Amino acid sequence: MNRTIVRLAARAILGGKRVWLLGVLGVLLVGIGVGTRLLVPGSPSASLDALRTIAFGTFLPLFGLIVGTGVIGPEIDDGSIVHLLSKPVSRHTIVQSKLVVALLAIVGFAVLPMVLAAAIIGAGAQTALAFGVGGLCAGAVYCVLFLLLAVITRHAVIIGLVYALVWESLVGSVIPGARNVSVQQWALSVTGSIAPHGVVDAHVGLGLAWVLIVVVVALGTWYAGTRLRVLVLASED
Amino acid sequence: MNKVPARDVRRYVRQVPVIETRSLSKRYPGVTALDALTVDIGEGVTGLVGANGAGKSTLIKILLGLADATAGGASVLGHDIASDAAALRRRVGYMPEHDCLPGDVSATELVVHLARMSGLPLDAARERTADTLRHVGLYEERYRPIGGYSTGMKQRVKLAQALVHDPEIVFLDEPTNGLDPVGRDEMLGLVRRIYDDFGISVLVTSHLLGELERICDSVVVIDAGVLLRSSSVADFTQASAELAVEVVGDVDDAVTALATAGLTVRREGHLILVGLADDTTYDVVRDVAADQGLGLVRLERRRHHIAEVFEEGAADVHA
Amino acid sequence: MSTPEAQGPGVIHDIGYRGYTGPRLERRAITLGLFTHTLRGVYGLGRAGRSKVVPFGMVAVMMLPAIVLAAVAIVTASPETTSPPLPYTRFAMVTQGAIAIFLAVAAPQAVSLDLRFHTLPLYLSRPLERSDYVRAKLGALSAAVFLLIAVPLLVIYLGNLAAGLDPGKQTVDFLEALVGVALFALVLSSVALLIASFTGRRGFGIAAIITVLTLTYAVVSALQGFVTSGGHDKTTAGWIGLFSPMTLVDGVQVWAFGAESSTPAGPPGDAAGAVFLVVTMLVIAACYALLARRYKKVKV
Numbered sequence: 001m002n003r004t005i006v007r008l009a010a011r012a013i014l015g016g017k018r019v020w021l022l023g024v025l026g027v028l029l030v031g032i033g034v035g036t037r038l039l040v041p042g043s044p045s046a047s048l049d050a051l052r053t054i055a056f057g058t059f060l061p062l063f064g065l066i067v068g069t070g071v072i073g074p075e076i077d078d079g080s081i082v083h084l085l086s087k088p089v090s091r092h093t094i095v096q097s098k099l100v101v102a103l104l105a106i107v108g109f110a111v112l113p114m115v116l117a118a119a120i121i122g123a124g125a126q127t128a129l130a131f132g133v134g135g136l137c138a139g140a141v142y143c144v145l146f147l148l149l150a151v152i153t154r155h156a157v158i159i160g161l162v163y164a165l166v167w168e169s170l171v172g173s174v175i176p177g178a179r180n181v182s183v184q185q186w187a188l189s190v191t192g193s194i195a196p197h198g199v200v201d202a203h204v205g206l207g208l209a210w211v212l213i214v215v216v217v218a219l220g221t222w223y224a225g226t227r228l229r230v231l232v233l234a235s236e237d
Numbered sequence: 238m239n240k241v242p243a244r245d246v247r248r249y250v251r252q253v254p255v256i257e258t259r260s261l262s263k264r265y266p267g268v269t270a271l272d273a274l275t276v277d278i279g280e281g282v283t284g285l286v287g288a289n290g291a292g293k294s295t296l297i298k299i300l301l302g303l304a305d306a307t308a309g310g311a312s313v314l315g316h317d318i319a320s321d322a323a324a325l326r327r328r329v330g331y332m333p334e335h336d337c338l339p340g341d342v343s344a345t346e347l348v349v350h351l352a353r354m355s356g357l358p359l360d361a362a363r364e365r366t367a368d369t370l371r372h373v374g375l376y377e378e379r380y381r382p383i384g385g386y387s388t389g390m391k392q393r394v395k396l397a398q399a400l401v402h403d404p405e406i407v408f409l410d411e412p413t414n415g416l417d418p419v420g421r422d423e424m425l426g427l428v429r430r431i432y433d434d435f436g437i438s439v440l441v442t443s444h445l446l447g448e449l450e451r452i453c454d455s456v457v458v459i460d461a462g463v464l465l466r467s468s469s470v471a472d473f474t475q476a477s478a479e480l481a482v483e484v485v486g487d488v489d490d491a492v493t494a495l496a497t498a499g500l501t502v503r504r505e506g507h508l509i510l511v512g513l514a515d516d517t518t519y520d521v522v523r524d525v526a527a528d529q530g531l532g533l534v535r536l537e538r539r540r541h542h543i544a545e546v547f548e549e550g551a552a553d554v555h556a
Numbered sequence: 557m558s559t560p561e562a563q564g565p566g567v568i569h570d571i572g573y574r575g576y577t578g579p580r581l582e583r584r585a586i587t588l589g590l591f592t593h594t595l596r597g598v599y600g601l602g603r604a605g606r607s608k609v610v611p612f613g614m615v616a617v618m619m620l621p622a623i624v625l626a627a628v629a630i631v632t633a634s635p636e637t638t639s640p641p642l643p644y645t646r647f648a649m650v651t652q653g654a655i656a657i658f659l660a661v662a663a664p665q666a667v668s669l670d671l672r673f674h675t676l677p678l679y680l681s682r683p684l685e686r687s688d689y690v691r692a693k694l695g696a697l698s699a700a701v702f703l704l705i706a707v708p709l710l711v712i713y714l715g716n717l718a719a720g721l722d723p724g725k726q727t728v729d730f731l732e733a734l735v736g737v738a739l740f741a742l743v744l745s746s747v748a749l750l751i752a753s754f755t756g757r758r759g760f761g762i763a764a765i766i767t768v769l770t771l772t773y774a775v776v777s778a779l780q781g782f783v784t785s786g787g788h789d790k791t792t793a794g795w796i797g798l799f800s801p802m803t804l805v806d807g808v809q810v811w812a813f814g815a816e817s818s819t820p821a822g823p824p825g826d827a828a829g830a831v832f833l834v835v836t837m838l839v840i841a842a843c844y845a846l847l848a849r850r851y852k853k854v855k856v
Contacts, residue, residue, distance in 0.1 A: 157759040303856045331681035339673045356580035403576035435573040
């Protein structure tokens with residue numbers, strides 16, 4: 001963990017236009033909570049379902065995409081990553097430091113608004129907490145995956161988008177077998193286990209979900225560090 | 238097949254100055270980039286000289302309409318830059334200082350596209366692109382993506398796109414930036430040829446004063462947005478009324494002795510500059526050196542350099 | 557005319573300069589040239605193979621359902637069927653994911669590259685005006701999206717004709733849908749181009765455009781479904797449709813052509829429908845104005 005890298009990555013994410021997009025998204029998430037509460041008061045379970053679908057199906061993958069690629073993508077794109085790579089810092093440290101920033105951003109702009117929205121809708125404290133933990137797990141996995149993608153290819157954003165939109169929104173929710181390979185479903189299993197029984201349906205066994213989450217995060221972080229070592233700075237395609 | 242070379246026709250026809258500015262000013266909050274600049278620039282190769290940040294690029298951008306002046310006006314080729322900018326932009330070429338080339342297209346594609354953006358029909362654009370790239374010295378490289386070019390090649394592409402539509406004047410902003418000495422010489426030679434052979438007037442900027450002395454017909458010197466001097470290069474570098482004297486021995490003694498002999502003396506490093514009154518000055522210096530027992534290494538007329546314009550208030554030394 | 561031999565790369569030659577005395581085109585022709593250049597660039601024509609993947613991939617994704625629908629129409633054709641499997645006006649909504657991805661990649665391709673490589677001075681020191689640049693880029697992107705949706709729609713139309721449906725009605729419906737497609741193209745392109753013009757980074761532009769287009773639709777439709785089924789309030793649900801580009805234009809289609817709504821609730825009433833149209837025009841105008849302003853102020 002390198003504090004300078006953390007500071008630099010934080011400034012990259014929080015300075016400039018990216019933070020506006022994240023801020024708007026966070027506000028939007030809370031707004032959904034407020035909106036559903038105002039428009040259709042008295043049916044928190046339906047509102048919760050709507051929040052769950054939107055947040056886990058669309059918001060979190062997009063957050064993960066913006067933040068995961070944002071902590072390292074621009075640097076690789078314009079070549080300024082060489083400044084980091086030429087320092088005597090382990091590649092794994094670089095990746096881990098950037099992931100810390102990404103996670104903090106996810107917590108601030110996605111997880112907290114999610115918890116807030118759930119609370120506004122009228123879900124109990126336990127449910128809100130469940131949403132928060134589940135959101136954090138999903139956010140962590142997405143960040144790692146998209147950061148790894150950004151190290152591997154310059155077209156990380158497009159590929160990540162197709163994954164987030166097509167796989168997670170459609171396939172992952174619908175086709176039974178594919179659910180085991182969907183980050184969204186793992187996170188929902190975690191959420192379902194913490195929330196009061198029956199609030200959130202889980203389609204992946206809890207044990208399997210936890211194992212997958214931990215393994216993907218650990219493996220992804222390690223692999224990203226390894227790939228960073230052999231990074232080739234190519235010119236524009 | 239032209240009967241009269243185009244460049245000669247232009248030389249006979251144009252009598253007005255190519256560029257005129259009238260009290261042109263550009264102020265930003267806290268910084269004045271140009272301060273009431275009034276200058277006339279004629280045909281030929283004109284150098285725009287000044288330190289980095291002196292206002293050279295700002296002046297060019299204002300003349301091209303890429304930026305607006307805060308006060309004053311100017312005209313280029315008879316077109317007022319405020320009211321007639323569109324017609325003006327048909328007749329000029331611009332080579333920016335900064336990196337401005339997309340990395341994923343080839344030189345040919347880019348120059349053809351920009352030639353069409355200047356109004357050339359497609360066939361003419363292709364033909365002139367091929368010619369112009371040859372003139373600036375790009376051969377097989379022209380089909381590769383620009384992203385892989387060296388700095389010298391990129392500068393040539395920038396120059397080619399400025400010339401491809403046969404403008405009447407080109408603005409070259411620091412064309413020798415990032416080039417090695419050989420590349421710099423070649424670029425300067427090409428700049429000279431743009432006027433001599435192509436008949437296109439040139440306004441070229443540089444912060445390297447020495448190189449402009451070699452190729453320019455006239456020079457405009459600005460510093461911090463203020464015009465210091467504008468005249469032909471011949472005027473600048475004429476022989477000055479000074480002798481450069483170099484001696485072996487104690488320079489201070491020599492300076493004192495020469496001053497005592499009634500000469501205006503100024504010291505510049507190990508050189509002694511003596512005011513040249515008339516031919517007898519040479520004899521006086523020789524005699525003083527002999528009396529003092531100093532070895533006389535150099536005794537020659539001093540030529541000016543453009544750099545001196547910046548050295549206002551160099552101290553005079555009198556006895 | 558013989559040319560001297562080259563003395564090696566990099567050496568500058570004097571092979572004789574020829575001036576240009578031919579025709580020079582006017583601003584309109586130049587703008588048209590930039591329009592075609594951008595349109596081709598968006599589809600990856602004239603560029604490396606990799607840049608054709610997404611545009612033509614999305615073309616394929618759009619054509620697939622179109623071919624399927626045409627085939628279904630022909631196969632299930634019988635004397636009783638009077639309407640096609642899917643109304644023309646609903647096609648864009650159904651395929652909006654592909655349209656969004658197409659735009660997310662096309663808009664940055666059109667403008668972010670010029671910003672990133674600071675190429676604008678090369679354009680603006682030429683007869684082209686800043687407003688011409690904006691118009692050419694916006695026009696090209698809109699045309700690209702229009703083609704993307706209209707061509708599959710044409711396939712469906714031909715399939716319906718081959719299935720024996722009433723040609724008069726089909727043609728009218730098809731033309732009405734084309735008007736809707738034009739509106740979709742304009743609105744989506746204006747928004748996408750505006751977003752892309754704020755950044756020279758392609759990746760960020762892509763993410764931002766997708767977020768705005770997809771998320772607004774997801775939120776709006778979720779809320780609409782919610783309000784309709786939970787609160788039985790079709791009026792409010794209808795008004796919510798103003799807040800996403802896709803549902804906005806769909807609302808105009810519902811109002812103008814009596815089309816079947818693709819959302820849980822269309823605009824509530826005729827006056828509301830007119831409001832939808834006005835808002836659509838305002839969105840396009842506002843995006844254009846902001847784009848013009850952006851390019852007036854951009855650092856050259």
